[in-house]
Amino acid sequence: MGKPLIMVSSVTYAMKARELLTRHGIRGYVERIPRTAETGCGYGVYVPQGADAAERILRENNIRILGRLEQDDAE
């Protein structure tokens, strides 16, 4: 099963995103973007469950999303 990481524009927005999701009952973890060769360095929020809902909540709250990484657990 993939590990969904929602990439945002900065570590400040990643932390804000995590707090926002917590308030909406969604667990999230701030993590470094793992595949920097493609995206460059940065941060995202790993959302084990409910990534689609999380992404919607973040967009509704004006948090710019740069993309989503679906990383294998093995990686």
Place this chain on the structure above:
Amino acid sequence: MIYLDNSATTYPKPVGVREAMLRSFRELGANPGRSGYEMSMRTTRAIYECRQCAAQLFGAAGPECVVFQPSCTQALNQVLKGFLKSGDHVVVSDLEHNAVMRPLSELTKRGVTYTVAKVTPADSDATMEAFRQAMGPNTKLVVCTQASNVFGIRVPVERIAALCHQYGAKICVDCAQSAGLVPINLTDSGIDYLCCAGHKGLYGPMGTGMLIFRDPQDQLATLIEGGTGTQSRSMLQPDDPPERYESGTLNVPGILGLRAGMEFVKKKGPKRIWQEEMQKIRLLYGRLSRISRVKLYTEAPSLPWYLPVLSFTVEGMPSEAVGEALAGAGIAVRCGLHCAPLAHDKMGTETGTVRVSPSIFTRREEMEMLASRVRQICQK
């Protein structure tokens, strides 16, 4: 030493500030926002919490609105040089510090013009009329101190903000002296850019300051570009605050100290600190007003029109000579022009004044001792 130069920088700092800075050296020594290992993430979290603390103290929309800067001067430069373009007109008050006037003067070489509006102490209507008269069709920005760093005269920045928005202009407020004393709500007040020092009324360490945006999407051109720890494939500076304006490694010990300073202020309550310091300044004003050779330049300062900053001169003595005599008695004050020649021109004190500024730690007896020493100087 009796330290009465708190408008320059507060001293001493609360114990919590020193402890927070020590903790950063002991436990949070990794670079924030650059890595994913545990200490780096803990440091990043601590920086984020400082942003939250500032956002709460100043009523900003969120932590992303809080940009750390090395000083209030740097924050003001960021706004002025990041916002203004050739052909733009600016309105400033006649109390501005050189932190505003020098960058603005530099910008006049690039086609920016400005008008100085007169502040009438304790008369907001007259001040508002002066700002209204100064506004023009090309006015894009008003830059205004919230209170004079020399005379403590307060400026009605919330009303000026409303005026600015009527004209389609923005307002940048220099809160160097007022942050930590005057309660400010960025969202309600309409202030677009708030610039403040961390080391004055917020009781943080030197080398800290903040630029706080009302609207985080309100983008300024950057003064510096470089590494932000994010979107590093791109050669373009990131769009989003706060990192857009914070290239390079942050001053972690300073920022953690600043957070402790702000927590100290929040716990005491800015208004309470303001009231307590005003009592000390009024006591001094009363004592000095009875000394015949002492000249005071404002009415007896009172809330809400003044901040606890008092200037005086001694007839027949340069301000620096008075300062030297006080220093000889172990009393620290600031003399001269206080980097605010405009304010001195306004008040007719072009040769300088002696400035006294207490902090929450100043005792009434220290004000009495200062007055007593000034009396002795005047009797010589």
